[in-house]
Amino acid sequence: MSTSPARGRAQSPARGVVRGAYYPSWNYASVNPSKIDFSESHFTHLFYAFVNPDPTTFDLVITSNDKPILSDLVSAAHNRSPPVMVLLSIGGGGVGGAVFSNMSGAEGTRSRFIRSTIEVARENDVDGFDLDWESPKDAAEMVNLGLLFEEWRVAIELESTASGRRRLLLTAAVYFSNHFFLPGKSPCRSYPSSSIAKNLDWINAMCYDYHGSWDTSATGEHAALYDATSNVSTSYGLTSWTSSGVPRQKVVMGLPAYGRSWELKDAAEHGIGAPAVGVGPGADGVLKYTEIKGLEGWTEVYDMGTGSAYAYRGTGWVGYDDRRSVAQKVKYAEVKGLGGYFFWAIGQDLNWTLSRQGMALRVFNSRIINYNT
Template sequence: MSTETPLSRLRPRWRTGPGRATRSKTVAGLTALLVPLAAMVGLASPAQAAASATATFTKKSDWGSGFEGQWTVKNTGTTALSSWTIEWDFPSGTKVGSAWDASVTNSGDHWTAKNLSWNGTVAPGASISFGFNGSGPGAPTSCKLNGASCDGGGTIPGDAAPSKPGTPTASNVTDTSAKLSWAAATDDKGIKNYDVLRDGAKVATVTTTTYTDNGLTKGTDYSYTVQARDTADQTGPVSGAVAVRTTGGDDGGPGPGTGDKVNLGYFTNWGVYGRNYHVKNLVTSGSAEKITHINYAFGNVQGGKCTIGDSYADYEKAYTADQSVDGVADTWDQPLRGSFNQLRKLKAKYPHIKVIWSFGGWTWSGGFPDAAKNPAAFAKSCYDLVEDPRWADVFDGIDIDWEYPNACGLTCDTSGPAALKNLASALRAQFGSNNLVTAAITADGSEGGKIDAADYAGAAQSFDWYNVMTYDFFGAWAAKGPTAPHSPLTSYSGIPQNGFTTADAIAKLKAKGVPAKKLLLGIGFYGRGWTGVTQAAPGGTATGAAPGTYEAGIEDYKVLKNSCPVTGTIAGTAYAHCGTNWWSYDTPSTIASKMAWANNQGLGGAFFWEFSGDTSNGELVTAMDAGLN
């Protein structure tokens, strides 16, 4: 949930908890895959005959059913190229879709790319690139640049290129390695060595016909081919491909591995404004290496469809080099900028992280009743948006934050108890088993409360997990108190509302038939507080909401730990009395006890709202990571 007042752009305020509180609210990585296609000679005209060049294919991203490819031509000679044409073959089933900065045509599986009118000239030492969106798993072979072999070997009179090696076989496959073996290639002058290609990128050159690839990611799919080089360094055709899936992981699904715990954080698109919190902060704080998933919040729900929440923050904002995850500034003409591009760079740096696009939230949950009228159409609209070719590789699934199905939040919904289940079923059918489909849900465990209003057990059959919003139970919307911890783990004497605890919510969901492993415990990286309080212990009276940086009654942990240090704990949550202000919030110590509780309950892990409330060195994320391991 956003806690700040909107600045130059319209940004929503998000509220969660059991119907009242304002809320401040995933192992295959995005990897650059390079296929070196070495030096070559341009043959387009006599003026170019002595101009050497290289061509490199890069698989910029891969989202399973498709990928973003990029070719780069570099002039390594002393004479300018006046035009360039690249030809290559794709295996059957791999195709080029939309392309930019080149004209791409094909005849069957043979593809040809030619420069446009403005980018044909390549000066000595200069490079030019073009890209495309492709489908299928294959890598390019038999490349030619301006008629010459792209591998740089060219043809040497009297010296034939090597034959194609045998298709590799895989053995000794573990969580992180695989051994490959293949039949030798032949050559009239002798074989010098073999290039081993993983997903089209050269990972090793060996002199034998075996290679063990280490440092892989568990539960991940890879494709291997090999290519022989002769003593004159000519390369022959690429072998057939062998598919390898490392052990471990989650038996093929996109979630955490068997026995692994989810540690998920929400990243808010409006945080890039007043909070000045960007994807790079996940790196500098050390948080990126300690989380498993990110929920990107929020997309909107309008007219029964998923829509963009904030286009500027999402994919238009230009990042300077010092703001960027990889230290590379955005350019004015690149296809994708904003937080989406920064998340792409984050996944390249931390391949274990999965990113889920969350839709709804307190302000935008009013769109779900229309969505529930035609679940299939809603699901299709969401899939089309999440899988938009511009950013499909960024996201690993969808999360819906409906506050609340068949109950009241900012508005009241009367869709009926089956609405959530119907929506979940349609989303799963549309997104399939290779994408995550999750939901943030109420933690109102009271008798006849919000958990009782919808079929959460039935919907759980289609969801990978629920983010149970076990915070915002109590706050200064009750201006006169009584003061109470906003995120109690268990009940206590004097609690203002029975059933408003983490333990009550989890117990009720389990009793309804939701598997424990599909439940994540929620942690707020913020506190809620009152002013005009004289009593240090919970249960005191107040005169209103305590002052906050962005909104009265709420403040980030990174501020509260110094401005109003802890004076006690109640029901597993810390509280603090300073002057006339009274706050409750979680600390590394209380998080440790909550993570232990979650482990003992057999929960699938935990999540938090949201990154920017933590300290600059990620104290709370560290505590969650340590507690879940």
């Protein structure tokens, strides 16, 4: 294993604005890493989704299927000027919380997991980790999460000093709000903000999936920037994070490159919150942005009041983000002094239309990351 940083790579942790995106490994056939558009610096960081620990030993595992895909992604990202960083996203929505709960519950198992993540990162030339634990189920697990972050940060600092290599990044994908308050998310609990503020480089707040197939009584914008009727909105969630003590520059806003659909009760009533009777087109009512833009004969509406878009035809309805709502949200992040934004996920955008909105606005120019210092 080399003990010196790779030529042309960042020698210190990233500073400035994050323009990130998750790269789902299952999209490899349709979006080979060589096809990712890096030409306008759309991205500063990519998150490889997903890898997981062994449920018994808690060692992080890179499967034989992951190995070549990850290698291709790292090669494509690092061979850019400036290079794009690649982080391993550990977990994901489909992974049972029991593994993370068991791992984080004792110092010994936390230590083994942490040690294995550092070894895997160095072996695969990645730039850090993104923990996607969805989600600690109670206050005790939140305490253990804070301990995990603290011990992880100490370990990567010590490894960097001992090896002479740049420090690995440490981030986490988190609920849109610092605290859980929606029905079905009981018991009420909050993230360990003090540990997050001290130990993480930033958090990726998942500002989407506010509404969906679990509630078919009315249409809803699943990633609304604002909601005058409730706290279920991106603005509320991000404010809860900054109010909890996490520095603004460590809060990164999530943007979806997909929409959620409903079947309207009455074709004549088609606004946000219109009565519905079930899910609309797409698998479980989910449509990628590429699929939404391929719908023929649908009427598209941009709603500045919620910072979102929707489209309808007959009794079909879908709420999503378009280029205008993405631009509005990115501007919001700039004004609030946030750390940037990320997309879920590469492979869902159409010709990088959404991905380029931040650069098109020329936002955050005073804080653009310099990878060469």
